[in-house]
Amino acid sequence: SYVLTQPPSVSVAPGKTARISCGGNNIGRKTVQWYQQKPGQAPILVIYYDTDRPSGIPERFSGSNSGNTATLTISRVEAGDEADYYCQVWDSGTDHWVFGGGSKLTVL
Amino acid sequence: QVQLVESGGGVVQPGRSLRLSCAASGFTFSSYAIHWVRQAPGKGLEWVGVISHDGRGSYYAASSTYYRDSVKGRFTISRDNSKNTLYLEMDSLRPEDTAVYYCAKVRGDIYSAFDIWGQGTMVTVSS
Numbered sequence: 001s002y003v004l005t006q007p008p009s010v011s012v013a014p015g016k017t018a019r020i021s022c023g024g025n026n027i028g029r030k031t032v033q034w035y036q037q038k039p040g041q042a043p044i045l046v047i048y049y050d051t052d053r054p055s056g057i058p059e060r061f062s063g064s065n066s067g068n069t070a071t072l073t074i075s076r077v078e079a080g081d082e083a084d085y086y087c088q089v090w091d092s093g094t095d096h097w098v099f100g101g102g103s104k105l106t107v108l
Numbered sequence: 109q110v111q112l113v114e115s116g117g118g119v120v121q122p123g124r125s126l127r128l129s130c131a132a133s134g135f136t137f138s139s140y141a142i143h144w145v146r147q148a149p150g151k152g153l154e155w156v157g158v159i160s161h162d163g164r165g166s167y168y169a170a171s172s173t174y175y176r177d178s179v180k181g182r183f184t185i186s187r188d189n190s191k192n193t194l195y196l197e198m199d200s201l202r203p204e205d206t207a208v209y210y211c212a213k214v215r216g217d218i219y220s221a222f223d224i225w226g227q228g229t230m231v232t233v234s235s
Contacts, residue, residue, distance in 0.1 A: 001177075033221040035153070042210055042228055043145075043153065048221035086153050090219045095174050097143065102152040 002091035004100035011106045012077050020103045022070040022087030030089040032070040034063060037102075038083045046085075047072060074105070082107045110134035110224050112142075112211050117229030120201055128229055130194040130211035138162065138189035141218040144196050146207035147228075156209070159185040159194065160218055179205075201233045 005023040012018040022032065034047035045054050047063035050070065060075045074081055087100040116128040130142065144156040157175040173185050184197040194211055208230050212222035 035222070037153075042225040043212075043222075044225070045215070045221050045223050048215060048223070054215075054223060084152075088153075088155075088222075096176060097155040097158065097174075099145075099153040099155060 001094060001096065002089070002098050004087055004089065004098055006085075006087060006100040006103045008101070009104045009106065011108055012074075013108045014077055014079060016077055018074040018077050018081070018105055020072045020074075020085050020087075020105065022072070022100050023068055024070075024089065025068060027068055027070050027089065028066045030065075030091075032063065032065050033088045034061075034072045035086045035088065036081075036083045037086065043086065077105075077107055079107050081105060110213075112213060112224055112226035114209060114211055114226040114229040117209065117231045119232045119234060121235050122202060122233055124201055125197070125199045126201060126231060127198070128196040128209055128231070130196075130226060132192045132194070132213070135213070135224075137192040141214045142187065142194045143212045143214070143222060144185060144194075145210045145212055145222070145225075146205075146231075147210070148204075148207045151207075154207070156196070157183060157185050158218065159187055162189070198231070201231075203233050205231065206233050207231060 035043040036046045037043040046061050050065040051063045062073045064071050084102045086102045111133045113131045120126045143158040160172045182200045186195045208228040210228045211226045213224040215221045215223035
């Protein structure tokens with residue numbers, strides 16, 4: 001089965017840039033989605049098709065995907081960005097949808 | 109507004125059954141595939157399964173439903189487009205099925221992102 005690997009935690013100071021990685025075998029050949037989940041809340045979509053933002057998501061959120069790593073980048077981090085972030089892909093080999101283990105973003 | 113509302117969660121003994129519902133509003137329910145995703149306490153998101161927009165297969169997706177291996181044969185996803193409602197029938201429940209269960213709508217085709225999520229319903233499997 002296809003596996004997505006994320007760092008368990010990422011820490012960043014307010015105003016700085018956070019980068020959350022999502023590793024997978026040839027993930028650059030797949031389309032990656034990113035979800036933000038705050039405690040006690042349902043996830044929300046922040047990036048789809050590797051780089052696109054749904055309406056209402058700030059431009060500070062961006063995505064990239066190449067080779068074996070996809071990355072969610074959050075610029076000018078704010079306290080309100082503190083949350084768990086999950087990457088997700090569809091695996092055509094198994095017709096399964098796969099989530100990464102999640103990364104907890106801490107704003108120092 | 110576009111909304112999904114899950115219901116039917118609760119405490120159930122191992123080996124028993126439970127049916128969850130997901131009521132949709134604010135969009136054309138019959139046009140979109142819907143997924144179930146669960147989250148065990150303190151753990152990450154885990155995809156459970158999906159049903160196509162009309163409950164049928166197509167040229168691009170041979171099957172109308174797909175499931176993760178650990179629930180295949182025990183869980184069944186169905187939908188009633190006349191009632192704008194999705195169901196998750198869970199049989200032979202195990203303690204490891206304990207989780208918050210979310211339904212999530214796709215943004216476009218069945219393979220696209222999950223753009224709208226319900227608030228979730230908690231299922232606890234315990235004797």
